[in-house]
Amino acid sequence: MPVEKGSSISDATFSRRNLLHFLGGGLVTVVVAGIGVETYSGFENKLMNYSGGHAYDPWRDWQTYQGPLALVAAAILAANPHNTQPWRFVVSPHQIDLFSIPSRTTGSTDALGREHVVGLGAALENLSLAAPPQGYVATITPFPGSDSTHVARIALTSTNVRAGGKLYDAIGNRHSNRGPYESSPVSVSNIDHLQKQVDAADGFSIKWFTTVNERGALGKLMIDAAQALVNDTTQSIDGFRWFRSSESAIESHRDGLTDWGQDLSNLISSGAILLPPSSRHAGDEFWLGQTRTVHTKTAAAYGVVLVNDSGLDLSRLNGGRLLERLHLTAVSDGVAFQHMNQITERIDRDASIGAAPILKERFNRLIGDPLLQPLVSFRIGNPVRVGRMSPRRPVEWVT
Amino acid sequence: MMSAIVNDSTVYSPRRWWMATLVTVLGIYEVLLSLNSGLAVLVSGVVGGILVALSPWLVRRSTTLGVVLLVVGALVWGIIAWWSIIAPLIAIVALAIGGYLALKSRHLTHYAP
DSSP: OOOOTTOOOHHHHHHHHHHHHHHHHHHHHHHHHHHHHHHHHHHHHTTOGGGGGGGGHHHHGGGGGHHHHHHHHHHHTSOOGGGOOOEEEEEEEEEEEEOTTSSSSGGGGTTHHHHHHHHHHHHHHHHHHHGGGGGGEEEEESOSSSTHHHHHHHOOOEOSSOOOOOOHHHGGGGOOOOOOSSSSOOOOHHHHHHHHHHHSSEEEEEEEEEEEHHHHHHHHHHHHHHHHHHHHHHHHHHHHHTTTOHHHHHHHHOSSBGGGGOOOOOOHHHHHHHOOOOOHHHHHHHHHHHHIIITTTTTTOOOOOESSSSTTTHHHHHHHHHHHHHHHHHHTTTTTTEEEOOHHHHHHHHHTOOOOOOOOOOOHHHOTTTTTTEEEEEEEESSOOOOOOOOOOHHHHHO | OOHHHHHHHHHHHHHHHHHHHHHHHHHHHHHHTTTTSOHHHHHHHHHHHHHHHHHHHHHOOHHHHHHHHHHHHHHHHHHHHHHHHGHHHHHHHHHHHHHHHHHHHHHHHHOOO
């Protein structure tokens, strides 16, 4: 029945009801549109399957390569600072040359280039571990020429024997685990396995921090170093430069740090993906918070690799090889492993700007051996969750 | 005759049509998000999304069928992918709008002579 004009009561009721319906419908539409924006963001950033993109293919297909490229495919999965992947390989049928890319650095965060060379050493170790399964004997000559970027020459001699090994098998499963660890201690046998790797490496030793007091003291120093690093704007900027906050950045660069790589729970990671990218300051605060409440709080033990002279590139290169073996040993034993180098990052930064070596003195007191210098540090524990993959530049990009 | 007028004016009213369209859009979101997923989320999301998208239009024929499709399509995926935040959100909103449509449909059918 048509409503007549002038029927004020009916009009008012009709209008109010219509208005409420209109507002309700509008609100629902806005909600659905908002969900649409987040859906698109989730789709673009592979919310439901972070590792679905090509940036993670090297972890899946590293064993499909044959010949010398198979060695490179293993090498590019090595641990390295901020996932800068500072390597380039020149490959010929019986030789591989490993070069450093000086521009792929974390700048003031690695002020003396320590981690840069350690990362190259880790790649070299993976490369040498992959030689026997391909029927090669690898003969490594570190720093073979006058070119400072020529890190190593690997001569390959073919044999009829093809043999892998526990560490080789672990290469594809090695991921830094930045998540929480169980409160249970790491078994003595697991630490023994790690210790044997150190004992087999000439010129290196390791200082373990396993008791509550030891862990507490080193953890405090790590938090202080993280705070100092966050307070140093230059270091903060240089570190943040390697953070990839979107799927398109991950796919185009295939390096750097990611939200998923922080090994947060899926729920928290999803929130980080759906929210706008965090600022450098927010990222710093987050990392500092994680250092306080997760990394140091749940570490079952710390290890600090020691060497006579941490300033020598050869020590750094061999230290990187040892560090990779330690990580692979941990992975093959089911032990979580995270590289934690903020103390040495701050020590090197202090040295480079002429600041008082306060952290260095504190660290040396904890190490307790004036003849040895810390090269790299890590924490271990029984994992709560599996460490996630980091993006990698494929073999074709680095050869 | 009265019954036909009531049902036509409610089921096909622009507002109800718009609400049904929004549920369908949510079903499409569900499909879209699931395309990049692992197997369980992929299957539950693609199948579930199609069910959610169809459900408001099937409510006109059978309220029960529409509600079952909506609940199965939204809930299973929303639970499997609960950690993603967006999946349970889509499920909740789809259930709320779709449930409202179903209630209205049942209410009007009940009072139709």
